[in-house]
Amino acid sequence: MPKRLHPKSLENTIMHYCPGCSHGIAHRVIAEVIDELGIEGKIVGIASVGCSYNNYLYFKFDMQQAAHGRAPAVATGVKRVHPENVVFTYQGDGDLAAIGTAEIIHAAARGEKITTIFINNAIYGMTSGQMAPTTLIGQVTTTSPLGRDTSLQGFPLKMSEILSQIDGAVFVERVSMHDVKHILSAKRAIKKAFKVQMAGLGFSIVEVLSTCPTNWRLSPVDSAKWVEDNMMEYYKLGNYKGAELEV
Amino acid sequence: MPKKVLIKGNEAIGEAIIRAGCRHYFGYPITPQNELTNYMSKYMPEAGGVFIQAESEIAAINMVYGAAGAGARAITSSSSPGISLKQEGISYIAGAEVPAVVVNVMRCGPGLGGIMPGQSDYFQAVKGGGHGDYRNIVLAPNNGQELYELTVKAFDLADKYRVLVMVMADGALGQMMENVEFKDKETPYKIDKPWATTGSGMKRKKNYITSVYINPDELEAVNIRLQAKYKEIEKEEVLFEETDCEGADIIICAYGLAARITRNVMKLAAEESIKVGLLRPITLWPFPKDAVGSLADKTDVIMSVELSAGQMVEDVRLAVNGKKPVHFYGRTGGNLPTQKEILNEIKRVLEKEVK
Structure with a gap:
């Protein structure tokens, strides 16, 4: 059996995430990318509010914890002090697409040389499964118990499409982590997003379609299928901007 | 420059x-x-x-x-x-x-x-x-x-x-x-x-x-x-400025702009033989509570003057702790208290408190 290689940028510890949740995979992929780019010494991450609020305990590099939605503003401060560093935010959908819409839009508009990893699982995981700005139409949550009704609760936000309209955002891609093939392509996108930042080109973001088996009330296996059958239908995977960039 | x-x-x-x-x-x-x-x-x-x-x-x-x-x-x-x-x-x-x-x-x-x-x-x-x-x-x-x-x-x-x-x-x-x-x-x-x-x-x-x-x-x-x-x-780190407090008829606690206005009131009052002292907190926190508390030994009446409806006066009262009466005068809405207004208030308070 091949030896399981542990990324240097990831602590060898137990994470608190639920079985079948995408956070653990996303953490590992980010850590692998940082290792491969050899930037462990100059990466600074910004943790946000949500299930990943304390991921500075899991990553093995400098991090700063931010208030709900404010990670892009905090990252802006960190990056402007040390422009040579590589700075990223790790944000969920409530954080980025509800309370933090102003911060993400304007970090992108400034062309802030940071990278955002946007975990979109269509629900508020940490607070017990409330409706998120990205909750799908008809999706049942603890605050849309009859399913999201567009006449009452409006429409899910397509953040990659929105952000790709902003000139300062130079690399925008939506990926998924529900199977190995997609995880590998997600890793390529995350690596490119960091490289875009390192080349000083502007703001980069990777939206990651993710699972939340606990709050979706599904098994891990069914959750992966739910991403494919439902989320990928509304949130089309692919590059929205910057595919042509050679970095 | x-x-x-x-x-x-x-x-x-x-x-x-x-x-x-x-x-x-x-x-x-x-x-x-x-x-x-x-x-x-x-x-x-x-x-x-x-x-x-x-x-x-x-x-x-x-x-x-x-x-x-x-x-x-x-x-x-x-x-x-x-x-x-x-x-x-x-x-x-x-x-x-x-x-x-x-x-x-x-x-x-x-x-x-x-x-x-x-x-x-x-x-x-x-x-x-x-x-x-x-x-x-x-x-x-x-x-x-x-x-x-x-x-x-x-x-x-x-x-x-x-x-x-x-x-x-x-x-x-x-x-x-x-x-x-x-x-x-x-x-x-x-x-x-x-x-x-x-x-x-x-x-x-x-x-x-x-x-x-x-x-x-x-x-x-x-x-x-x-x-x-x-x-x-x-x-x-407590900072404050104390002016003419020893033996004052009344001591005003005021900071910032209110303290500046009070300094002119002190001159006006002196013309009428009223001795006004000034305790100006420079650090609002930490509040100069010992200095304000000891004012009770130096005068009979203390008054907080502010551009508010009365906020710092609460800390002045806590520091004085009932040893002497603490009054308040302030204006709000962006109006500044005039020197004359403050002097009139000083006279009114002194008449009430000093028998």
Whole structure:
């Protein structure tokens, strides 16, 4: 059996995430990318509010914890002090697409040389499964118990499409982590997003379609299928901007 | 720039920021502090620093948190309604023990209130403002020179204790032009920040900055440490100015603009053989409670004069602790108390209290 290689940028510890949740995979992929780019010494991450609020305990590099939605503003401060560093935010959908819409839009508009990893699982995981700005139409949550009704609760936000309209955002891609093939392509996108930042080109973001088996009330296996059958239908995977960039 | 210049208060703060070695300013427009943001947009880049006009006061304070967390001296400025928006960030900065400076050029409230000078943010500044058990050092300048010097001092105090320091001016001080001497220190205050998120450079273990502790024992330990630090600050950093208090008929407690008006009242009163003393807190927190408490031994009547409906007077009463009567006089809405009004109030109070 091949030896399981542990990324240097990831602590060898137990994470608190639920079985079948995408956070653990996303953490590992980010850590692998940082290792491969050899930037462990100059990466600074910004943790946000949500299930990943304390991921500075899991990553093995400098991090700063931010208030709900404010990670892009905090990252802006960190990056402007040390422009040579590589700075990223790790944000969920409530954080980025509800309370933090102003911060993400304007970090992108400034062309802030940071990278955002946007975990979109269509629900508020940490607070017990409330409706998120990205909750799908008809999706049942603890605050849309009859399913999201567009006449009452409006429409899910397509953040990659929105952000790709902003000139300062130079690399925008939506990926998924529900199977190995997609995880590998997600890793390529995350690596490119960091490289875009390192080349000083502007703001980069990777939206990651993710699972939340606990709050979706599904098994891990069914959750992966739910991403494919439902989320990928509304949130089309692919590059929205910057595919042509050679970095 | 010549050593002594005629300059607007807001711009004197700007010059202090640059001369304090701060190279990161994050602002958002609001009256009556706009000259400061404008000044920074020109002179900060000239000094090789960073100026960002943020998308909101909330973003600006969080940029300060990021920049200060990464080891830089960082500042934001605003006025009352904008300072309310910053309270979330201020609480986080206190919890994470990141040194930062915030300038509040106060206007009057509540709500959008008005753009004229006020002192009605005293409670917000010294009693918390945001959530949780924390304190900010609060400095209250009363002229252009102090706007300059206390802003420089704010950075030193922030770095010394890893706390947020607020400079509390008001719209009148910010807009007024006065002679200011830009005294530069011989040896700038320098401090290592081994805790900062600078990137490890592979030379040390990771640093992380946070204010969240799910484990109650861990969070209580943080609170105990914070309270110990605040006690130390209360012991070491109290600043006030006492004028003619010995044997005074009445002593006025006033800070900032209200103290300046009171100084003229003292001359007016002297013409009528009324001896008025002045105790001017320069640090609103830590409040000069021993100095204010001992006023009871020096006079029979104490009065707090403020551009508010009565906020600092609560701390004056706590310090005097019932030993002598404490009165209050203030104006709100952006109106300033006139010297005559204050003198009349002094006479009324003395008639009532001194038999």
